[in-house]
Each structure stands twice: as C-alpha cells, then as structure tokens.
Amino acid sequence: xxxxxxxxxxxxxxxxxxxxxxxxxxxxxxxxxxxxxxxxxxxxxxxxxxxxxxxxxxxxxxxxxxxxxxxxxxxxxxxxxxxxxxxxxxxxxxxxxxxxxxxxxxxxxxxxxxxxxxxxxxxxxxxxxxxxxxxxxxxxxxxxxxxxxxxxxxxxxxxxxxxxxxxxxxxxxxxxxxxxxxxxxxxx
Amino acid sequence: xxxxxxxxxxxxxxxxxxxxxxxxxxxxxxxxxxxxxxxxxxxxxxxxxxxxxxxxxxxxxxxxxxxxxxxxxxxxxxxxxxxxxxxxxxxxxxxxxxxxxxxxxxxxxxxxxxxxxxxxxxxxxxxxxxxxxxxxxxxxxxxxxxxxxxxxxxxxxxxxxxxxxxxxxxxxxxxxxxxxxxxxxxxxxxxxxxxxxxxxxxxxxxxxxxxxxxxxxxxxxxxxxxxxxxxxxxxxxxxxxxxxxxxxxxxxxxxxxxxxxxxxxxxxxxxxxxxxxxxxxxxxxxxxxxxxxxxxxxxxxxxxxxxxxxxxxxxxxxxxxxxxxxxxxxxxxxxxxxxxxxxxxxxxxxxxxxxxxxxxxxxxxxxxxxxxxxxxxxxxxxxxxxxxxxxxxxxxxxxxxxxxxxxxxxxxxxxxxxx
Numbered sequence: 001x002x003x004x005x006x007x008x009x010x011x012x013x014x015x016x017x018x019x020x021x022x023x024x025x026x027x028x029x030x031x032x033x034x035x036x037x038x039x040x041x042x043x044x045x046x047x048x049x050x051x052x053x054x055x056x057x058x059x060x061x062x063x064x065x066x067x068x069x070x071x072x073x074x075x076x077x078x079x080x081x082x083x084x085x086x087x088x089x090x091x092x093x094x095x096x097x098x099x100x101x102x103x104x105x106x107x108x109x110x111x112x113x114x115x116x117x118x119x120x121x122x123x124x125x126x127x128x129x130x131x132x133x134x135x136x137x138x139x140x141x142x143x144x145x146x147x148x149x150x151x152x153x154x155x156x157x158x159x160x161x162x163x164x165x166x167x168x169x170x171x172x173x174x175x176x177x178x179x180x181x182x183x184x185x186x187x188x
Numbered sequence: 189x190x191x192x193x194x195x196x197x198x199x200x201x202x203x204x205x206x207x208x209x210x211x212x213x214x215x216x217x218x219x220x221x222x223x224x225x226x227x228x229x230x231x232x233x234x235x236x237x238x239x240x241x242x243x244x245x246x247x248x249x250x251x252x253x254x255x256x257x258x259x260x261x262x263x264x265x266x267x268x269x270x271x272x273x274x275x276x277x278x279x280x281x282x283x284x285x286x287x288x289x290x291x292x293x294x295x296x297x298x299x300x301x302x303x304x305x306x307x308x309x310x311x312x313x314x315x316x317x318x319x320x321x322x323x324x325x326x327x328x329x330x331x332x333x334x335x336x337x338x339x340x341x342x343x344x345x346x347x348x349x350x351x352x353x354x355x356x357x358x359x360x361x362x363x364x365x366x367x368x369x370x371x372x373x374x375x376x377x378x379x380x381x382x383x384x385x386x387x388x389x390x391x392x393x394x395x396x397x398x399x400x401x402x403x404x405x406x407x408x409x410x411x412x413x414x415x416x417x418x419x420x421x422x423x424x425x426x427x428x429x430x431x432x433x434x435x436x437x438x439x440x441x442x443x444x445x446x447x448x449x450x451x452x453x454x455x456x457x458x459x460x461x462x463x464x465x466x467x468x469x470x471x472x473x474x475x476x477x478x479x480x481x482x483x484x485x486x487x488x489x490x491x492x493x494x495x496x497x498x499x500x501x502x503x504x505x506x507x508x509x510x511x512x513x514x515x516x517x518x519x520x521x522x523x524x525x526x527x528x529x530x531x532x533x534x535x536x537x538x539x540x541x542x543x544x545x546x547x548x549x550x551x552x553x554x555x556x557x558x559x560x561x562x563x564x565x566x567x568x569x570x571x572x573x574x575x576x577x578x579x580x581x582x583x584x585x586x587x588x589x590x591x592x593x594x595x596x597x598x599x600x601x602x603x604x605x606x607x
Contacts, residue, residue, distance in 0.1 A: 025426070028555060142473075142520055160484045166477040167392075176473035177462045 012107040030057050045073040046082045091120045091143070094171045098145065101165030111157060114150040143175065198315040201227050202605060204307065205322045206300075208234045208291045210257055210280055211575025212324030214590045216289040217258045218598035224605065228289050229311055231296040235280040237326050238273055244354045245378055247272045247438040249370055251404050254588040255279055258595065259287055268404065270438025297325075301549045302568055320570040320601055323548070323559065327576045328541035334366070337537065339464040341527060345534045349375070352536065355382030361533030362386070364469065364525070366461045368393040369432035372538030373445045377437070379536075380455050387525065387532070388450060389471055391460035394434040395482040395515070398444045400493060402507035405436070406586075412496040414489070415583035416592075419563050422578075429578045432540065433585070447479065447515050458521055469525045469532075479515035487511065543576070564597045570604055572597050 024031040033056035039049040052066040071086045073079035084092070095118050106113050122143045128136040149158050166172050203219060205212045208230035219226045233239060248255070253267035255276070260283040262271075271279070284291060292311075299310045300321055309316040331348035340346055345359055349371050355378055365376040368390035380386040396405045409415045419425050437445040451457055459472035494509050525532065545553060552559050552566050560567045563580040574593055576584065583589030 026554070156484065156487065159480065160488075163477055163480045163484055166474070167481060172474070172477075176459075178465075178470050 008107060008110045008112045010103045010107045010111075010113050012104045014104060014107045017104060018108075032056070042070075042082075045071075045077070045079045047071055087122070087124070087140070090175070091122060094143065094169075094175060095120055095145070097169045097171035098147075098162070098165050101169050102147070102149070102161050105161050105164045105168070106151065106153075109157070109161070111151050111153045111161065114152075115148075116150075117148045119146050120144065196313070196315050198308075198317050200317045201225055202318060203227075203320045203322060203601065204229060204309045204316050204318045205324055206297050206309070207231075207324035207326060207575070208284065208289070208293070209237060209324060209326060209575065210235075210283070210587050211326075211590050211594070212322070213280065213283050213287060213289050214257045214594035215322050215324060215572075215574055215598060216291075217260075217283075217287045218594050219601075220287065220289070221258075222598070222602055224602065226290065227316065228291040229295050229297055229309065229316075230291055230293045233293055234284045234291065235277045237328065238277050238280070241328070241350050242273050243349065243352050243375070245272075246374070248276060248587070249433070249436040249438050250406055250586050250588065251438070254406060254586065256588050256591065257283060258591050259283075269440065297547050299547050299549050302571075305569065307550075307570065319605055320572065322597070322601070323545075323566075323571070323573040324575045325543065325545075327543055329544035330542050331537060332540040332542050333537045334461070334539055336461060336463050340535060341464065341467050344527060344532065347534060347536050349536075349538060349541075355379045355384060358382075358384060359533035360384065362531045363534045363536060364389055364461070364532055365536045365538055367391075367432070367538035367540070368435065368447065369538060369540070370434060370436050370445070372536075373435050373447075373450060374437050375536055375538055376450060376455060377445065377453070380450075380453055384534075385454075385456075385531070386450075387456040387458055387530075388447070389458050389461040389469075390447065390475065390478060391472070392478050393432055393447075393482050395446050395486045396434045396436055396489070397446070397486075397512060398436060398442045400490060401497070401510065404442070408493050409582070412493055414492065415581065415586075415589070417582045419578055419580050419584075422582075425578065428582070429576070431577070446512075448513060451516055456522075457517065458525065459523070465524075467526055467528045469527060471521075471523050471525070473523055475521045476517050479517050483514045564593060565600055570601075572601060 033054065035054050037049050037051050039047055041047045047070070049069045049071070050066055051063065051069070053060055053062050055061070069089060070083035071089055072082040073085055074081045099116055099118060102116055103113060120143060122140040124140050125136045127133045128138040147162050149161070151158060153161070202224055203226035205216050205226055205228040208228045212228050216226060216228050230236060247270040249270070251267065252262045252264060252269050252271055255262040255271065262279065295311045295313065297309055297311050301308045307318050307321045309318060309321065331350050333348065337346065347358065352375060358379065362385045363379050364387045365372050365379070366389045368388055372388065376386045376388050398405060400408055419428070422428050435445050437443060443449070447457060457475065459475035460478070461469060462472050463470045490511065497503055497506055542557065545557065545559065550568050550571065552568050552571065554560050559573050561573050564573050566573055573579070574597055575590060578584050580593045580596060581589055584593050
C-alpha cells in the first residue's frame with residue numbers, strides 16, 4: 001500500500017520507519033533503547049550536559065558528534081545567564097519532538113509541509129522552587145503549544161497531524177505522565 | 189473406531205469447534221451445509237459468556253436488524269430496537285436449535301495439541317482426534333486490567349465488568365470508571381444514576397453519535413462500506429484490532445453516549461489513569477489530545493458519510509449535515525485525585541478484555557498472548573479462529589459481521605480438508 005509514487009518530500013524516510021515498526025514488533029529486545037546524558041557543573045548555576053552515545057537495536061551507538069547543552073539561570077535570579085534555563089530546554093525538547101512527529105506524520109499522509117512554526121509557553125509559579133508555599137508545585141502549571149503550519153492540507157488535516165504527533169511523541173508522554181526517577185549519589 | 193488414552197475413549201472427527209456462541213454456531217452452520225462432520229464443544233451452556241459474564245442492564249449496541257447470522261436472523265417487530273441480553277441468549281438458543289448444531293454442552297476443553305497434521309482436543313471427559321480446529325471461544329474471556337492496578341490502595345474496592353452486575357453491589361461513595369469505551373460509559377452512566385459520584389478516566393476512545401442524518405450510525409457504517417473494510421486493506425490492523433468499542437449504547441430513545449453527555453449529567457472527566465502515589469491517583473495530562481483525536485476521527489467518519497450521500501443518494505432523503513460540539517474539556521483537568529479526600533470507594537476497570545488461550549498447547553501465540561493469524565487462518569495448518577474484533581473486516585467486531593467471516597473461513601477450511 002505504501003508503493004504509490006509521491007512527490008511529497010518532508011525529508012523524513014517514512015519507509016524506514018514503517019520497516020522498523022514491522023521489524024521491531026516481533027523483536028521486543030531490539031526495541032529496548034537506553035538514552036544517556038552526562039552533566040558537569042561549571043560554576044554557580046551554570047552547567048554543561050553532554051550527549052554522545054546511546055544503546056538500541058542490541059548494540060551501542062554514537063551520535064555523529066558529541067552534542068553539548070549548557071544551562072544556567074537568568075540575571076533576575078542573580079545568575080549569569082550563560083545559557084537557557086533547564087525548564088526552557090524541556091520546552092525545546094517537547095517542541096523538537098512534536099515537530100519531528102508533525103513532519104513524519106505529514107510524510108506518511110502525503111502532506112507537503114511548507115513551513116512549521118511552534119511557539120511554546122509554560123506558566124510557572126516560582127513560589128514552588130523558592131519554597132515559599134508547599135502547596136505550589138515546582139514545575140509548570142501547564143504548557144501551551146501553538147503551531148502555525150503552512151501545508152497543502154485542510155485545517156482539519158493539519159489539526160489531525162498535530163494530534164497524531166502528540167499521540168506518538170516521547171517527550172509529550174514524559175511530560176504528561178508520571179515517571180519514576182532514581183537519583184543515586186556517591187562521594188567521588 | 190476408538191483408541192483409549194488415559195482410559196478415555198478417543199473419538200475421531202473432521203472438525204472440532206470450540207465455543208457455542210454466535211461465532212461457533214455460525215461456522216457450525218456452514219460446516220453442516222457442506223456436510224462436514226464436526227462437533228461444537230461448549231464449556232458451559234449455549235451463549236455461555238452472555239449468560240454469565242455480562243452486567244444486568246446490558247443491551248446490545250447493535251440494532252435488532254443487525255442480529256443476523258448464517259441461516260438465522262431477527263424476525264421480531266422492532267428491527268430498530270436494541271436487544272437486552274436475555275433476548276440475545278434466546279436468539280442464540282433458537283439458532284442452535286434451528287440449525288441442529290452438534291453441540292456438547294458442559295464440556296470444557298482442557299487442552300489442544302497438534303501432532304502429525306492432526307489435532308488432539310482433550311475435554312474434561314473425552315479425547316477428540318480431528319483434522320481441523322475452529323477456535324470460537326470469544327474475545328472477552330478475561331477483563332484486561334492495567335499494571336497500575338497493583339498500586340491501588342487496599343481500602344478501595346476494585347471491580348471488573350465480569351464482577352459487575354448493578355450499582356447496588358458497590359460501596360456508597362465515589363467511583364472512578366477507568367476507560368471510556370462502550371462498557372466504561374454505560375457503567376458510568378448507570379452508576380451515576382444510582383447517586384454515586386462518577387469520575388471517568390479516559391485515554392483513547394472512539395466517539396460516535398447514535399443517530400446521524402436520521403439513521404442509526406451502524407446503518408451508515410454498513411451503507412458507506414466502512415463495515416466491510418478488510419483487515420488486509422487497513423493501514424494498521426494491529427491498532428484496528430485493539431480499538432476500544434465505540435461509545436454507543438442501545439436505548440429506545442437512541443441516546444448518544446459521548447463524553448459531553450457524561451459531563452452534562454455531572455460526571456467528571458480526567459486523563460488516563462497512570463499510577464498511584466499512596467492515596468493519590470495520578471492521571472495523564474493528555475486528556476485534551478485524546479478528546480481531539482476522537483473528535484477529529486468522528487468528523488472524518490461523518491465527512492465520509494456526507495460524501496457518500498452527495499455521490500450516491502438523494503440528499504433530501506436524509507436529515508441535513510450536522511457536526512457535533514467538540515468534546516468539552518476543562519481548561520486544566522485535575523492530574524491527581526486524593527481518593528480519601530474525594531470519598532472515592534470503588535475503581536471499575538473498563539479497560540478491555542482479552543481471550544483466554546491457557547488451554548491451547550499449539551505454538552501459535554504471539555508475545556502478547558494473541559493467536560497469530562491471517563484473517564482467522566492461524567499459522568498452524570488446519571487451525572482457525574473466529575469471533576474476534578476486526579478478524580477479517582471492521583464488522584467482525586459485531587454479531588452480523590460473523591456471517592461473511594464464517595463463509596470465508598468455511599471455504600478455506602473445506603479446501604484444506606479436501607487436500
């Protein structure tokens with residue numbers, strides 16, 4: 001059914017994804033991935049996280065290069081603002097994940113994308129992180145993502161793209177559902 | 189001639205059909221038509237699951253005119269009505285008697301093994317040696333309960349649809365119904381009516397109006413060809429087979445059973461149940477998206493209907509095009525619920541069902557415990573399965589869908605026996 005010729009090209013190799021889905025459905029072990037990051041404190045609230053290797057398909061992999069992500073706090077937090085805050089990097093992760101999904105779903109549905117832009121906003125009451133009020137949570141009160149998509153498709157098709165992208169998004173799931181976190185520490 | 193195994197007689201037969209529900213009887217009818225020697229083995233009585241594993245108030249969500257199987261159909265005076273379960277049991281009983289199906293009731297299959305291109309079917313009182321087996325033991329033998337059930341606080345009563353009969357059996361106090369399928373919303377509705385406050389935890393669901401442009405929605409699905417979409421033509425058959433049952437209920441008023449109807453009555457809507465932190469239930473933040481997905485899919489279906497009318501019929505013979513209000517979701521639906529503070533006493537798992545193949549000793553199950561099959565033809569030659577959702581067509585999920593499936597599988601089976 002996916003044999004039809006199409007001129008739609010969003011730069012996503014959908015056939016490879018469909019093949020991977022078919023292959024991994026009956027190979028649950030190969031589908032087990034492990035994502036990794038390391039982080040080193042620089043100074044103050046400034047630190048640098050590095051991402052290089054991950055595990056999947058039964059073996060170790062390396063990215064083409066090591067990718068670094070610095071984070072810091074802004075001047076109004078009495079920090080030096082050397083980089084984005086970690087919570088902004090979370091928004092960037094969500095946006096990157098959803099947007100990749102929009103492109104993949106569009107390709108699969110033969111929709112040519114011309115431009116995809118998202119703006120994200122997440123209100124937060126910092127009484128939580130400051131410890132002013134134990135009833136205020138540390139994290140976001142919610143996240144709003146606004147997409148503006150120019151494509152050869154109806155408004156309804158575009159809404160369906162974005163809905164399907166959320167359904168398949170890892171970061172959307174990570175943020176919208178609870179995840180157990182284990183943090184270990186040792187003197188080194 | 190019979191050999192003896194463990195002191196029990198072994199009987200030879202061409203085909204053993206396991207289960208005397210509508211699906212087992214339908215294949216039996218087709219086998220009888222072509223004079224193929226067979227037996228129908230039934231663990232309990234005819235239509236056993238309908239007798240013992242359904243709640244008291246249940247009516248079919250398919251209209252009476254859709255109660256049709258090979259050689260038998262509804263003949264009452266209310267074709268557009270909906271049968272309560274006792275009437276369906278009568279219907280299946282009648283089918284068994286008019287078709288004179290060779291049923292052995294109260295005969296539980298304890299194992300099915302294969303050797304030398306034959307099957308050996310052991311029951312609690314006999315051994316059958318046969319060339320083919322048709323598994324018609326149902327899709328809903330075991331309520332599926334999610335892993336988070338392990339973490340439910342001990343003080344909370346948990347109930348599956350198999351344990352549930354009527355609201356009166358539940359503690360007084362709040363109820364969380366987990367799942368927004370036909371089962372979830374039907375139970376939510378009657379529990380709410382009993383005065384117990386209901387919260388519905390919903391993940392993905394299938395929204396449909398009961399009536400569209402003056403006709404039953406299931407009439408439309410048949411008419412526009414959606415019911416006949418084949419398993420080998422849809423994009424993702426695994427997903428199609430896993431879809432929750434559509435949010436439909438069979439009532440004389442032809443009520444639409446959607447989430448807007450639930451919240452209008454005062455029920456609360458939260459996201460999918462994800463876990464518990466002691467007494468606090470945690471819900472997914474994906475509620476808006478699962479509702480959007482369901483609304484968008486419903487609207488695509490309605491558009492397909494409208495296009496069919498434009499192309500094939502006189503528009504004026506149907507009511508005007510209609511679009512329904514999008515599912516209303518609170519701006520910030522609660523992500524947690526303190527069960528103590530909210531007075532929640534009961535959790536109902538309307539989270540689907542799965543078949544029980546614990547007696548099946550032939551290696552045809554996938555890693556999720558489902559039979560690997562191609563439209564009902566199992567991987568093991570001579571083994572067939574019938575009566576599962578989307579087995580061969582979308583309508584396979586419904587009673588009337590079994591007719592085409594039984595005829596197709598009968599043709600395949602007859603050919604197999606012939607060689």
